[in-house]
Amino acid sequence: METTKISGAEAVIRCLLEEGADLVYGYPGGAIMPVYDELYKFQDKLHHVLVRHEQGAAHAAQGFARATGKVGVCIATSGPGATNLVTGIADAQIDSTPLVCITGQVGKHLLGSDAFQETDIIGISTPVTKWNYQITEAHEIPEIMAKAFYIARSGRPGPVLIDITKNAQFDTLDFSYKKCTDIRSYHPKPILNKDKVKEAAEIINKAKKPFIIFGQGIVLSQAEEQLKALIEKAGIPAAWTILGLSALPTDHELNVGMVGMHGNYGPNMLTNECDVLIALGMRFDDRVTGNLQTYAKQAKVLHFEIDAAEVDKNVKTEVAVLADLKDALTELLPLIEKNSHTEWHNEFKRHYDIELDAVINEELAPTNGKGISMGETIEMINKHSNGDAIMVSDVGQHQMFTCRYSKFNTTKSNVTSGGLGTMGFALPAAIGAKMGRPDREVVAIIGDGGFQMNIQELGTINQTKVPVKIVVLNNEFLGMVRQWQELFFDNRYASTVMVNPNFCAIAEGYYIKARKVTKREELDEAVAEMMASKDAYFLEVMVEKENNVFPMIPTGASVSDIRLR
Amino acid sequence: MENKTFTISVYSENNVGLLNRISGIFLKRHINILSLNVSESEIENVSRFIIVVDTTEKWVQNIVGQIEKQIEVIKAFYHVDDETIFLENALFKIESGLLFDERQIQNIIKESNSEIVTVSRKFFVISKSGRRSEITELHAKLKPFGIMQFVRSGRISVSKEPMEISTLLQELNINKY
Numbered sequence: 001m002e003t004t005k006i007s008g009a010e011a012v013i014r015c016l017l018e019e020g021a022d023l024v025y026g027y028p029g030g031a032i033m034p035v036y037d038e039l040y041k042f043q044d045k046l047h048h049v050l051v052r053h054e055q056g057a058a059h060a061a062q063g064f065a066r067a068t069g070k071v072g073v074c075i076a077t078s079g080p081g082a083t084n085l086v087t088g089i090a091d092a093q094i095d096s097t098p099l100v101c102i103t104g105q106v107g108k109h110l111l112g113s114d115a116f117q118e119t120d121i122i123g124i125s126t127p128v129t130k131w132n133y134q135i136t137e138a139h140e141i142p143e144i145m146a147k148a149f150y151i152a153r154s155g156r157p158g159p160v161l162i163d164i165t166k167n168a169q170f171d172t173l174d175f176s177y178k179k180c181t182d183i184r185s186y187h188p189k190p191i192l193n194k195d196k197v198k199e200a201a202e203i204i205n206k207a208k209k210p211f212i213i214f215g216q217g218i219v220l221s222q223a224e225e226q227l228k229a230l231i232e233k234a235g236i237p238a239a240w241t242i243l244g245l246s247a248l249p250t251d252h253e254l255n256v257g258m259v260g261m262h263g264n265y266g267p268n269m270l271t272n273e274c275d276v277l278i279a280l281g282m283r284f285d286d287r288v289t290g291n292l293q294t295y296a297k298q299a300k301v302l303h304f305e306i307d308a309a310e311v312d313k314n315v316k317t318e319v320a321v322l323a324d325l326k327d328a329l330t331e332l333l334p335l336i337e338k339n340s341h342t343e344w345h346n347e348f349k350r351h352y353d354i355e356l357d358a359v360i361n362e363e364l365a366p367t368n369g370k371g372i373s374m375g376e377t378i379e380m381i382n383k384h385s386n387g388d389a390i391m392v393s394d395v396g397q398h399q400m401f402t403c404r405y406s407k408f409n410t411t412k413s414n415v416t417s418g419g420l421g422t423m424g425f426a427l428p429a430a431i432g433a434k435m436g437r438p439d440r441e442v443v444a445i446i447g448d449g450g451f452q453m454n455i456q457e458l459g460t461i462n463q464t465k466v467p468v469k470i471v472v473l474n475n476e477f478l479g480m481v482r483q484w485q486e487l488f489f490d491n492r493y494a495s496t497v498m499v500n501p502n503f504c505a506i507a508e509g510y511y512i513k514a515r516k517v518t519k520r521e522e523l524d525e526a527v528a529e530m531m532a533s534k535d536a537y538f539l540e541v542m543v544e545k546e547n548n549v550f551p552m553i554p555t556g557a558s559v560s561d562i563r564l565r
Numbered sequence: 566m567e568n569k570t571f572t573i574s575v576y577s578e579n580n581v582g583l584l585n586r587i588s589g590i591f592l593k594r595h596i597n598i599l600s601l602n603v604s605e606s607e608i609e610n611v612s613r614f615i616i617v618v619d620t621t622e623k624w625v626q627n628i629v630g631q632i633e634k635q636i637e638v639i640k641a642f643y644h645v646d647d648e649t650i651f652l653e654n655a656l657f658k659i660e661s662g663l664l665f666d667e668r669q670i671q672n673i674i675k676e677s678n679s680e681i682v683t684v685s686r687k688f689f690v691i692s693k694s695g696r697r698s699e700i701t702e703l704h705a706k707l708k709p710f711g712i713m714q715f716v717r718s719g720r721i722s723v724s725k726e727p728m729e730i731s732t733l734l735q736e737l738n739i740n741k742y
Contacts, residue, residue, distance in 0.1 A: 127589045131636045185639040309630035
């Protein structure tokens with residue numbers, strides 16, 4: 001293989017280009033300056049987005065990865081730069097998002113000496129990375145970078161952190177690049193056991209009340225078509241976890257809604273009535289299952305999953321198919337008999353009608369002079385986006401309303417912080433999503449609390465002119481915590497009242513067009529104006545202050561104890 | 566589910582930082598490691614961790630699953646005591662004079678099947694390999710005479726049934742993904 005002698009820093013850039021990365025998010029600093037110097041040289045090939053805080057870089061890389069399916073890349077300096085990435089890395093780890101995070105480190109001779117801006121980022125990031133590695137010699141760079149991308153994107157994806165000492169960036173190496181395709185101790189795709197698929201197929205074929213819950217595994221393995229084919233052939237009602245959202249069009253006849261704490265009434269209630277529960281690429285998170293002692297005890301559970309450690313972790317399975325979902329469903333489909341479970345499906349419809357009466361109608365069209373609701377704002381965005389926008393939500397009540405009421409026609413359209421529940425996620429993630437998918441409309445839905453957690457990224461929008469739409473649903477509360485205080489802490493609103501700044505003035509201060517809506521009559525026109533805008537647009541909607549998200553399963557309760565009010 | 570003593574065996578690449586990842590898995594679940602031994606294994610460039618914990622089978626399955634997930638881990642197993650041959654090693658440093666003044670000490674050494682590793686003017690050292698209970702018993706017998714230093718190793722163990730790592734590695738090399 002031909003080699004050329006270059007610096008470690010240049011090697012980092014060449015590795016990124018070899019892996020097809022042409023967009024990175026980051027923030028420079030002392031220990032990563034050699035890499036930034038090379039970025040300056042390579043700026044026509046590799047676009048660097050200067051964020052305003054490293055946490056923004058990690059979230060932007062996540063938004064990019066979730067909207068495109070590619071690996072997101074972020075760069076930070078040592079010490080505080082590296083530690084500022086950690087929240088985003090932890091978020092990516094629990095939501096299986098492929099990231100390669102590159103951090104600078106003090107020179108090898110200074111390691112362990114408490115040098116200026118030295119932190120043990122390998123130690124700090126170990127529990128929240130799929131893999132991490134500290135490079136101390138320039139010649140290690142190509143092989144480790146290749147491993148990093150391979151590990152981040154293969155199997156159950158996740159974040160990888162590569163820490164590179166400054167001497168390794170300055171020193172030279174003979175550069176040649178070979179993509180990593182194999183690591184002895186790492187087997188990302190379990191070998192599909194066809195007998196297990198047959199066993200699962202037999203159980204599905206005999207089921208009277210089968211029920212599918214699908215998660216992000218469908219999106220990650222690109223098995224959306226197979227999922228649709230399966231539910232249509234077997235006539236099985238299917239519900240989604242928060243990260244499975246948008247893998248199946250919202251208006252599909254057999255899409256019966258969301259499971260979990262603020263999910264729909266039917267799928268939660270009927271989890272405890274189905275005879276076969278088919279879990280596809282989901283991990284039975286406690287927000288989905290509620291009390292495990294009472295969760296789907298009557299059902300035979302079939303678990304299709306790529307990560308062996310998830311099987312039987314929370315819910316005991318009858319049959320586990322360990323495989324990439326697309327491979328497993330492709331194998332399963334011909335074994336499935338054509339069927340329809342009309343009466344069973346009607347059960348979901350009956351439950352939906354109850355929820356419609358008790359919750360949804362009032363949320364989407366509030367009566368009795370109430371203020372604007374979050375749900376009707378989302379519905380208004382649906383109207384103007386036709387369900388074609390990528391919706392990026394932060395964390396809190398608005399997130400639940402966004403996930404419950406957004407309309408989706410296409411996959412990879414829902415970007416939210418699921419497992420970690422990271423406030424401050426949406427603004428930078430929306431930047432990443434829009435840069436990854438400039439062809440699509442990207443709307444960030446954020447609460448007044450979460451917006452202020454990474455509000456500085458308005459600066460990134462100003463500098464890059466990325467045309468994201470930002471909607472802040474302002475109820476002048478940390479709404480979700482306030483809801484819990486109302487329901488479980490005797491209305492004691494401890495530290496959840498928000499005295500907010502003039503958000504529009506702040507957005508305008510960053511030269512972003514802004515508008516505030518306080519009356520229902522203005523909402524339609526304001527959303528229309530926002531969606532028509534070619535540039536970034538900030539819309540603040542003053543919503544009903546003390547609205548609650550229902551249905552709700554209180555923590556520790558059974559899924560069938562779901563409350564409608 | 567009742568608590569039992571489990572021996573977890575981890576075959577892994579010999580890489581910096583893996584110990585940190587593995588111990589973190591126990592830390593997250595608040596499970597105390599009773600004993601830990603890391604050494605080379607029968608396979609070149611493959612390390613072996615022997616970790617002893619007192620927990621339920623459900624937890625140990627869960628933990629082994631999480632350990633196997635780590636990129637550098639080749640395979641992890643768990644066994645109960647009946648399924649393994651295991652022992653620990655201990656060293657006792659005792660003042661030399663006692664060897665001559667207290668005849669009982671020589672009997673204790675003989676009866677316990679331990680051996681004297683070294684004798685100098687000031688001290689002698691007894692090495693004892695065996696089950697934890699045997700070492701504890703010897704410790705109790707020697708204690709009245711005064712022990713200058715005592716140290717015990719982590720458990721080392723081999724399974725009665727084969728743990729076919731070499732075969733697995735061969736298969737992995739054949740079935741490249």
